[in-house]
Amino acid sequence: MKFKLHAKLVATPLVVFMTIASAAQADTVLRRANDLSFGGSESLDPISANRFYEVNDLIYSRLIRQDENGRPASELAQTWKANETATEWTLTLQPGVIFHDGSTFDAADVKFTLERIKDPALESPVTDVLGLIEAVDVVDPLTARIRLSTPHAGLPLLLMDYRVRILPEGAAAPFGIGTGPFMLDSYDPESTTILNANTAYWEGVPKLDRIEFTAIPDSEARNQAMLGGQIDYNGLTRDQEPLYAGNSAFTVQSYPAGGWFGIAFQGNQPPLDDPRIRKALRIAVDRADMLALMSGEGNGIVSCDTPVKASDPFRATLDCPQDIAGAKALLADAGYPDGIDIEVFTADLEPGMVQYAEVYQQQVAEAGIRVKLTVAPSDGYWDDVWLKKNAVTSWSQRPADQFLNEAYRSGAAWNESHFANAAFDTLLDQARATLDIEKARTLYVQAQEILFNEGGTLIAYQENGRRVMSARVTGIAAQDEDYIRWHMVGMEQ
Amino acid sequence: MNTVWLALPLPQILRDVLAQRSGRIGMAIVCLHLAVALAAPVITPQDSAYQDASAMLQSPSFSHWFGTDRLGRDVFSRTLLGGREAMLIATAATFIAMAWGSALGILVALIGGRTDAIVMRFIDAMMSIPWILLVMLFIAALGSSSAALVPVLGFSYGLSVVYLARAAALDFVARDFVLAAQARGHSRWSIAATELFPNVRDSLAVQGAMQWSWILLAVSSLSFLGMGVAPPTPDWGQMIADARGIMQRAPWALISPMLALSSLVIGMNLAVDAWARVTGVERTRRVPGA
Numbered sequence: 001m002k003f004k005l006h007a008k009l010v011a012t013p014l015v016v017f018m019t020i021a022s023a024a025q026a027d028t029v030l031r032r033a034n035d036l037s038f039g040g041s042e043s044l045d046p047i048s049a050n051r052f053y054e055v056n057d058l059i060y061s062r063l064i065r066q067d068e069n070g071r072p073a074s075e076l077a078q079t080w081k082a083n084e085t086a087t088e089w090t091l092t093l094q095p096g097v098i099f100h101d102g103s104t105f106d107a108a109d110v111k112f113t114l115e116r117i118k119d120p121a122l123e124s125p126v127t128d129v130l131g132l133i134e135a136v137d138v139v140d141p142l143t144a145r146i147r148l149s150t151p152h153a154g155l156p157l158l159l160m161d162y163r164v165r166i167l168p169e170g171a172a173a174p175f176g177i178g179t180g181p182f183m184l185d186s187y188d189p190e191s192t193t194i195l196n197a198n199t200a201y202w203e204g205v206p207k208l209d210r211i212e213f214t215a216i217p218d219s220e221a222r223n224q225a226m227l228g229g230q231i232d233y234n235g236l237t238r239d240q241e242p243l244y245a246g247n248s249a250f251t252v253q254s255y256p257a258g259g260w261f262g263i264a265f266q267g268n269q270p271p272l273d274d275p276r277i278r279k280a281l282r283i284a285v286d287r288a289d290m291l292a293l294m295s296g297e298g299n300g301i302v303s304c305d306t307p308v309k310a311s312d313p314f315r316a317t318l319d320c321p322q323d324i325a326g327a328k329a330l331l332a333d334a335g336y337p338d339g340i341d342i343e344v345f346t347a348d349l350e351p352g353m354v355q356y357a358e359v360y361q362q363q364v365a366e367a368g369i370r371v372k373l374t375v376a377p378s379d380g381y382w383d384d385v386w387l388k389k390n391a392v393t394s395w396s397q398r399p400a401d402q403f404l405n406e407a408y409r410s411g412a413a414w415n416e417s418h419f420a421n422a423a424f425d426t427l428l429d430q431a432r433a434t435l436d437i438e439k440a441r442t443l444y445v446q447a448q449e450i451l452f453n454e455g456g457t458l459i460a461y462q463e464n465g466r467r468v469m470s471a472r473v474t475g476i477a478a479q480d481e482d483y484i485r486w487h488m489v490g491m492e493q
Numbered sequence: 494m495n496t497v498w499l500a501l502p503l504p505q506i507l508r509d510v511l512a513q514r515s516g517r518i519g520m521a522i523v524c525l526h527l528a529v530a531l532a533a534p535v536i537t538p539q540d541s542a543y544q545d546a547s548a549m550l551q552s553p554s555f556s557h558w559f560g561t562d563r564l565g566r567d568v569f570s571r572t573l574l575g576g577r578e579a580m581l582i583a584t585a586a587t588f589i590a591m592a593w594g595s596a597l598g599i600l601v602a603l604i605g606g607r608t609d610a611i612v613m614r615f616i617d618a619m620m621s622i623p624w625i626l627l628v629m630l631f632i633a634a635l636g637s638s639s640a641a642l643v644p645v646l647g648f649s650y651g652l653s654v655v656y657l658a659r660a661a662a663l664d665f666v667a668r669d670f671v672l673a674a675q676a677r678g679h680s681r682w683s684i685a686a687t688e689l690f691p692n693v694r695d696s697l698a699v700q701g702a703m704q705w706s707w708i709l710l711a712v713s714s715l716s717f718l719g720m721g722v723a724p725p726t727p728d729w730g731q732m733i734a735d736a737r738g739i740m741q742r743a744p745w746a747l748i749s750p751m752l753a754l755s756s757l758v759i760g761m762n763l764a765v766d767a768w769a770r771v772t773g774v775e776r777t778r779r780v781p782g783a
Contacts, residue, residue: 220738239563239739293564310501312509347717353737355564358724362544374637375719487736 028389028491029210030473031231034189036217039379040306042412044175044191046165047117047124052445055187058195058211058486060165060178063091063110064156068483070158070311070399071142076105076166076179086151086435093142095203099168100176100183107144111136112169114146126163128412129402132432151433153440158400162482181487190215199460201282207475207490219351226250226468232491233473236466238296245252250468252479254299258309258397261294261356263344265390266417269455272390275349275454277340280330284367286322290359291461294352300463305455307395307403311464314400314431314441316448327367346373347381357392360458387416393457397480400444404428408451417456424450471473472484496722506595506695507770514768522760526753528728530577537570542725550743560745562735571727576757579729582642583709591701592710594654599685599693601655602662603671609659614657624649628715637720646708657700661693695772700766706761713754729754 032054042052046060058294064080067073072080077091086351097105113134116367117126137145146155158164167484176184179202182195184346193213197206211412214231216222227243236244239306244250265272272278287302301310305322344358354375354439376385385391393416399408405428406412410420424447431443451457465480475489529536539557545565553560559568601609619627631645665671666689674684677702682720708731715721724731729750736746 223738237738242742287545293544297546348734353733354719354724359544359564361725362542373724375723377633377718377720435728445628 021169028208028493029212030208030233030491031212031214032132032233033216033225033231033362034193034213034225035219035222036189036215038189040190040215044184044187045127045173046123046163046167046175047122049123049125051163052189052193054481055184055193055195056178057162057180057182057215057481058182059176059184060167061097062162062164063166064159066160066482068477070309072160076110076297077159080156081358082153082155082435086153086155086433087148089146089148089155090139091144091146091431093144094202094476095142098177098200100198103166105166105168105179106141107136108136108141108169109166110144111138112171113165113167113278116167117164122388123413124181125406125413126161128409128414129161130164138200142282152401152433153437154190154399154401154432158402160399161402166300167248171218182208185210189213192277203485203487206487208486211486222486228472232470234468236468237349238294238299238466240468241466244468249471250270251471251473252468253466253476255307255465255467255478255480256301256311258305258307258312258462258482259465260303260395260462261353261389261461262307262393262395262457263357263360264393264416266388266418266454267420270355271334271336271340272342272456274334275331276334277336278456279453280327280340280367281342281364281369282452282455283320283323283330284364284369285458285460286325286363287320287460289322290363291427291463292358293359295461295463300461303459305452305457305459305461307398307407307457308400308444308448309397312400313437314444316445316452318449318452320452324364324367327364327369331368336368339370341370342374342390343372343374344392345376345381345385345389347376347378347385349378350394353392353394361454364400383453386477387414391416397462397482401428403449404444404451407457408455419451419456420453421450421454494718495772500589506768510764510767512770513767513770515763516771519730519760519763519767522756523764526576526757526760529573530580532575533577535566537573539567539570541566541574541727543567547638547711549631550739550746552743556576559749560578561755562732562743562746563739568732568746568749572729572753573733574749575727575729575732576753577714578639578726579709579712582639582646582712582722583705585643586646586650586708587701587705589644590651590704591652591697592650592651592764593647594651595658595690595693595697596685597651598658598660599662599689600681602659603666603681603685603689612655615657616652620653621654623740624711625714629710629720632720637715637721637723642712642715642721650704650708650711654697654700654704658693658697661696662689665689665692696774699769699772699774702768706758706765709761710758 008408040048045051046056061073063077065073066249067077076094076097078094078233079092080089082089093107099105108359114133117124117130134147134149139145161417162342166179171177172331181198181201183195183198185196187193196233197209199205216225217465222234223240225231243254265278267273282305291300291302304318306316308315344357346354348354357373364371386393406414408415408419409428410425427447431440434440434443469476473491474492476484511520543566548561548565550563551561553558557567559572560569568625577725601612627649628645635641669683671688674688713730716728717734721730722728732750733747
């Protein structure tokens with residue numbers, strides 16, 4: 001009797017422990033941070049200006065993704081082909097794909113998603129990228145034909161846009177139903193957002209059971225959460241990187257990326273409507289030194305005000321050493337022989353944004369450019385300062401055509417320097433219509449040369465990306481987040 | 494009837510303050526800071542704005558006594574210069590706060606009645622708004638230049654001075670010498686300036702000194718938030734904000750401005766404590782809104 005009692009006393013907690021242990025073993029959870037870039041108004045509408053990118057990337061799929069070399073690769077579109085004039089593109093779609101709500105993916109969803117981008121009521125910034133789509137025809141359930149208002153030989157590159165995610169036909173707010181490897185369980189951007197694995201994912205069952213996003217708006221707090229083991233994956237700054245050196249609990253990755261900080265000067269406001277002044281403000285910068293100060297030598301690539309990343313075949317290779325004498329001459333020529341006073345706004349939104357402006361202020365002083373630096377409140381910076389004042393700006397990488405059209409074409413919604421140049425716009429139109437890739441390259445390069453000579457955005461360098469992960473995370477190569485195949489990411493127990 | 498002054502003469506106050514240990518220590522710290530602030534442009538060993546990509550985040554050494562920051566700038570030079578602008582703003586703003594706050598407080602105490610009630614309810618309403626929010630509202634409208642900070646802080650911090658000046662003046666408005674001045678037909682301004690002010694001077698002086706250290710902290714706080722002193726002018730609050738992300742890797746970049754700021758505030762508190770004891774003033778110990 002006594003033995004039986006003892007056996008029960010031992011066996012009961014053992015069973016409970018084993019149950020908990022097996023449940024814990026089955027639960028592979030990746031914990032991430034949401035930096036609250038949009039102050040809690042993060043949207044699950046992938047084409048919203050407030051898109052919740054990190055979550056949308058997991059719950060939705062694109063028609064075409066990019067491979068590890070930045071080239072178009074099949075996702076929901078198996079194949080794509082243009083007509084001879086590149087005004088029509090026919091896409092053959094992946095069969096057997098179902099949405100998280102159980103409905104089947106077909107060409108009607110493609111039509112709904114792509115035509116929705118042009119809805120003026122949505123005021124989507126993607127319109128500047130894919131506004132050339134006139135209509136989408138449903139040829140059959142697995143074939144969609146995209147008709148363009150102007151020819152575009154590089155449409156597959158545009159469809160790689162991180163925001164062009166396929167929604168089910170008729171989708172409406174609050175959205176959240178996609179064909180991606182993870183399904184929305186709960187959504188609270190200001191607290192915790194939980195995604196569960198989509199076991200019916202067409203590319204295979206995700207290795208992770210769940211991904212959780214916890215709101216941590218402060219960069220240093222995110223770093224401390226990473227060091228403390230409260231999250232498993234985080235972006236990293238140059239200053240934070242040494243904290244993880246030699247620590248076997250973490251994996252640190254540095255990878256080529258096309259993101260950059262810049263300063264967008266308002267070309268629609270005097271005296272910056274004079275291209276000589278805009279150029280003077282840019283050529284006075286020592287870009288290599290700025291890269292070394294901001295990111296460390298070798299952790300990026302100098303840019304001559306081109307937003308296009310180094311690996312993009314359409315990137316212009318220009319030379320732009322610091323030219324103090326040239327800047328002074330341009331200012332004198334424009335009527336400012338004694339130098340010029342300008343105000344530049346920045347905010348402590350991302351690590352390095354304030355320092356970027358400080359380095360600029362110091363470097364251009366020698367050319368007689370006297371910069372009054374104003375640190376604006378982070379809250380509302382993108383709404384109240386950006387696009388309205390000379391402001392430090394931050395962009396993630398995009399394909400060349402998308403970048404040049406979205407940020408520099410006359411009248412584009414995110415044309416932050418209000419650059420307006422008819423010759424530039426014509427070059428972009430010609431490049432889009434050109435099927436010969438070498439000829440298209442020449443045209444894109446010419447467009448970037450115009451930007452260097454007359455543009456209003458300083459882009460001194462493109463910095464490598466950095467991330468840190470728990471050493472237990474598997475399946476993430478040292479590449480930009482846009483390339484990560486999330487269904488193949490796992491956690492070692 | 495001659496004006497009656499119940500306050501001690503200034504030289505005697507200073508002697509009595511220095512006779513106390515805390516007063517001596519406090520005055521020494523404050524005087525050292527003032528001397529450094531005045532001499533900083535001459536004694537800084539390096540250009541505080543010079544950015545050196547080859548010397549980023551260096552630990553303290555002979556060439557950089559307090560090390561370097563993330564842009565390779567000399568932290569010692571920046572620390573020496575980092576209090577100048579904040580002290581200047583604090584001094585000017587304190588002057589404004591004390592001037593309007595004292596004048597209004599004494600006047601409403603003298604006038605009394607409905608005017609007193611209306612003014613004080615307005616002050617109550619303004620005081621109910623946290624100072625940082627009030628200052629941020631003004632900064633949003635006026636910008637965050639030093640020229641804008643002075644009147645904004647002067648107004649915000651003058652609100653509590655109205656309270657103090659009124660309370661101090663109420664002790665004297667019913668005294669014979671004030672009634673006599675009224676009977677002689679003196680104007681309210683004249684009575685406030687010649688009969689009441691000299692008698693509340695000690696209370697206001699102690700309050701003014703405390704206001705100075707609070708405003709200094711406020712300027713540093715605003716700089717920490719990016720709304721105070723603008724780069725490239727070095728400022729302790731701004732330096733602390735810059736260094737907080739690298740505190741584990743380069744603690745020297747954080748500790749130097751923190752020590753400078755806290756030592757000045759502590760020094761001022763010690764000196765004011767001694768002053769309050771000497772003059773018999775019960776000084777306010779809480780930061781308004783804190």
